[in-house]
Amino acid sequence: MKLSDGTKGSKYRIDKILLDASVTRRFYALGMTQNTELAVLNIKKSGPAIIKVRGTRFAVGRKFCEGIYVRGNGE
Amino acid sequence: MSDISIAFTGNPNCGKTTLFNAYTGADLKVANWPGVTVEKVEGRIRLGDVRCRLVDLPGIYSLSSYTMEERVSREYILSGEAEVIINVTDASNLKRNLYLTLQLIELGKPMVLALNMMDILKKRNVVLDIDRLSGILGIPVVAVSAKMQTGLRQLMEKAVYEKTHFSYSTGMKYSAKIEEKITALTSMLRKKYPKMENYRWHAIKLLEHDGEICRKYAPLLGGIAEESCEAEIINEKYDFIEKILDIVLINTGKSSTFTDKADKIFTHNIWGIPIFLLIMSVVFFLTFTVGDFIKVFFEGWLESFSHAAEGLLRSLDAGEMITSLVVDGIIAGVGGILTFLPNIFILFLMLAFLEDSGYMSRAAYVMDTVMGRLGLSGRAFIPMLLGFGCSVPAIMASRTLEDKADRLKTIFMIPFMSCSAKLPVYVMLSQMFFSKYAALAAYSMYIIGFFTAILALLAVSRITGQKSLNGLLIELPEYKLPSLRTVSIYVKEKVKDYLAKAGTTIFAASVVLWFILNFGKNGLVNDISESFGAVAGRQLVPIMTPTGLGFWQIIVALIAGLAAKEVVVSSMSVLYGIGNISSQEGITFLAHTLNNSGFSALNAYSMMLFCLLYIPCIASIAAIKKETGSWIYTLSAIVMQLGLAWCVSTLFYQIGRMIL
Numbered sequence: 206m207k208l209s210d211g212t213k214g215s216k217y218r219i220d221k222i223l224l225d226a227s228v229t230r231r232f233y234a235l236g237m238t239q240n241t242e243l244a245v246l247n248i249k250k251s252g253p254a255i256i257k258v259r260g261t262r263f264a265v266g267r268k269f270c271e272g273i274y275v276r277g278n279g280e
Numbered sequence: 281m282s283d284i285s286i287a288f289t290g291n292p293n294c295g296k297t298t299l300f301n302a303y304t305g306a307d308l309k310v311a312n313w314p315g316v317t318v319e320k321v322e323g324r325i326r327l328g329d330v331r332c333r334l335v336d337l338p339g340i341y342s343l344s345s346y347t348m349e350e351r352v353s354r355e356y357i358l359s360g361e362a363e364v365i366i367n368v369t370d371a372s373n374l375k376r377n378l379y380l381t382l383q384l385i386e387l388g389k390p391m392v393l394a395l396n397m398m399d400i401l402k403k404r405n406v407v408l409d410i411d412r413l414s415g416i417l418g419i420p421v422v423a424v425s426a427k428m429q430t431g432l433r434q435l436m437e438k439a440v441y442e443k444t445h446f447s448y449s450t451g452m453k454y455s456a457k458i459e460e461k462i463t464a465l466t467s468m469l470r471k472k473y474p475k476m477e478n479y480r481w482h483a484i485k486l487l488e489h490d491g492e493i494c495r496k497y498a499p500l501l502g503g504i505a506e507e508s509c510e511a512e513i514i515n516e517k518y519d520f521i522e523k524i525l526d527i528v529l530i531n532t533g534k535s536s537t538f539t540d541k542a543d544k545i546f547t548h549n550i551w552g553i554p555i556f557l558l559i560m561s562v563v564f565f566l567t568f569t570v571g572d573f574i575k576v577f578f579e580g581w582l583e584s585f586s587h588a589a590e591g592l593l594r595s596l597d598a599g600e601m602i603t604s605l606v607v608d609g610i611i612a613g614v615g616g617i618l619t620f621l622p623n624i625f626i627l628f629l630m631l632a633f634l635e636d637s638g639y640m641s642r643a644a645y646v647m648d649t650v651m652g653r654l655g656l657s658g659r660a661f662i663p664m665l666l667g668f669g670c671s672v673p674a675i676m677a678s679r680t681l682e683d684k685a686d687r688l689k690t691i692f693m694i695p696f697m698s699c700s701a702k703l704p705v706y707v708m709l710s711q712m713f714f715s716k717y718a719a720l721a722a723y724s725m726y727i728i729g730f731f732t733a734i735l736a737l738l739a740v741s742r743i744t745g746q747k748s749l750n751g752l753l754i755e756l757p758e759y760k761l762p763s764l765r766t767v768s769i770y771v772k773e774k775v776k777d778y779l780a781k782a783g784t785t786i787f788a789a790s791v792v793l794w795f796i797l798n799f800g801k802n803g804l805v806n807d808i809s810e811s812f813g814a815v816a817g818r819q820l821v822p823i824m825t826p827t828g829l830g831f832w833q834i835i836v837a838l839i840a841g842l843a844a845k846e847v848v849v850s851s852m853s854v855l856y857g858i859g860n861i862s863s864q865e866g867i868t869f870l871a872h873t874l875n876n877s878g879f880s881a882l883n884a885y886s887m888m889l890f891c892l893l894y895i896p897c898i899a900s901i902a903a904i905k906k907e908t909g910s911w912i913y914t915l916s917a918i919v920m921q922l923g924l925a926w927c928v929s930t931l932f933y934q935i936g937r938m939i940l
Contacts, residue, residue, distance in 0.1 A: 255547060264645035266648055266657055267648075
């Protein structure tokens with residue numbers, strides 16, 4: 206599923222990032238690589254999300270959330 | 281005596297600038313949002329016999345650059361200009377900060393790791409084993425606190441020592457698969473480029489498919505480096521960091537629950553925007569009310585000073601002309617502006633508080649949906665907010681936007697925000713014509729400017745059909761109580777700038793204006809309406825009449841306002857010969873004079889609108905040219921803003937005339 210379909214308070218693991226190469230690299234550099242755990246602290250309907258990755262909070266816009274594929278933490 | 285150049289690098293918002301300020305005694309602006317420093321800044325200090333050149337670099341998350349200011353840092357670090365690197369890290373967030381550290385170690389340059397913000401770890405009851413961290417990383421590690429001024433000398437001594445006693449460390453070991461590739465690439469590089477420095481780093485960068493390195497060493501890209509191993513290398517680095525932290529951190533405490541709680545309020549899906557608007561309303565409400573309360577004292581002092589100066593000049597037999605130049609020109613112009621200092625002070629105090637609290641990034645998040653509809657990322661909202669203070673740093677802050685089109689659109693919007701220089705114009709005109717509704721009238725300018733910026737952006741996005749290519753991606757720092765030092769540096773600098781402007785631009789503009797208004801083609805004139813200024817102003821009266829501003833005096837004041845927006849006010853003092861334009865007496869006199877010439881509240885509001893929207897000051901124009909690098913863009917922005925100011929004022933004035 207896409208991160209944009211995620212729900213507030215849930216934890217996921219990153220499956221893949223299908224975004225522009227330079228943006229993907231940026232996410233990688235921030236530690237958001239495959240299998241990294243992330244927590245959705247807040248998400249707006251058709252809007253951005255606040256996620257917590259490796260102890261840091263990030264605001265991530267909708268467009269990016271749609272390019273980040275995640276799976277449930279236990280999957 | 282020896283020289284050494286040391287670069288401060290680290291993640292955004294980890295306290296590099298605070299540390300740099302602590303060493304150099306500089307008063308560079310710091311705040312609690314990523315991207316405050318956009319240019320490298322230098323300072324010099326002496327440590328015994330050693331002269332140290334310190335360079336503060338914009339924050340970066342990694343050595344693969346993404347935004348303009350990140351490229352500044354990467355280029356500087358790779359240029360080899362810095363002999364020693366001080367990698368400043370936020371000790372409370374080592375999980376992310378150490379990623380850059382590992383990349384820097386691979387560069388194979390002398391470096392020292394500075395652990396900043398140790399007090400936060402202490403508060404969380406977390407203990408960090410510094411010696412073990414240093415042992416694992418193979419570099420010296422020093423705990424510092426810029427705030428408490430501890431560890432500063434030790435850090436600098438280590439940096440100086442490292443210059444001559446540096447021993448190369450290969451950095452972390454990757455998995456066998458990656459190490460094999462590194463070894464193979466290293467031997468290829470050795471053969472092909474025998475003079476190259478640090479083969480291992482180049483091999484890693486080739487495996488990561490780093491753009492610049494790949495372009496330089498393209499022949500090596502096939503074979504071993506055919507497939508990018510970037511994700512694996514990054515993963516392994518982060519895994520290594522986890523392992524390090526397991527060893528060096530004892531009693532890993534909880535992260536701040538306060539930030540989580542505060543975010544529930546400030547980033548609430550429904551209340552987030554109303555709360556933001558409420559915060560901004562409080563900022564401006566206090567600016568007007570508290571500012572005006574203190575202003576009364578300033579006005580009293582100015583009046584006494586003006587009388588004393590006039591008395592002194594007359595007792596010295598200085599002559600009418602000199603007395604008039606000093607009293608009606610300089611004191612009226614410069615002094616009039618100085619009386620607005622309390623309003624400016626309160627405004628910047630409020631903005632400093634907002635910036636240092638950690639709220640700015642939240643505002644970007646809260647406004648992202650709205651900004652997205654306008655074709656921009658919420659990140660562009662930070663430069664817009666900074667525009668309430670001053671357009672010049674706001675225009676520069678647009679550098680943090682990745683996309684050039686986003687940058688240009690943001691730069692175009694910023695001048696519509698009501699900067700602090702427009703504040704005296706609003707305060708003067710609203711006090712003169714809107715008595716008890718003065719604060720409301722002035723506040724409305726902030727709202728109108730804000731919405732005009734949004735509408736203008738919408739129009740530009742529609743016309744160009746361009747949507748932002750880059751969405752929002754910004755770190756949300758922990759909230760903190762603004763530091764007294766940070767806030768005082770910020771406010772002190774702004775007040776200093778304001779005073780400097782009063783003493784230079786406004787002083788010069790007042791003197792020039794006095795001459796233009798006291799001389800005509802036949803020399804000194806008795807009647808101001810025969811002066812050069814009057815003649816020039818009258819030429820534009822037909823054009824400005826539809827806006828309700830067809831008065832040559834007002835036109836002259838508006839033209840003079842190009843030097844700096846405050847000059848509109850000082851010009852009015854000089855034009856109407858009022859000693860203290862912001863005093864009750866001055867206001868009553870000017871309002872009476874203007875009313876007699878047919879200038880009513882309707883005209884005044886139209887003038888406020890015109891001042892809000894017309895061409896920004898010369899300094900902003902220069903900043904726009906510098907950041908866009910294009911005269912065509914700069915001139916188009918000027919023409920569009922002037923056109924918009926004329927259209928909006930005309931529309932308002934003509935509709936107002938029909939209604940009233």
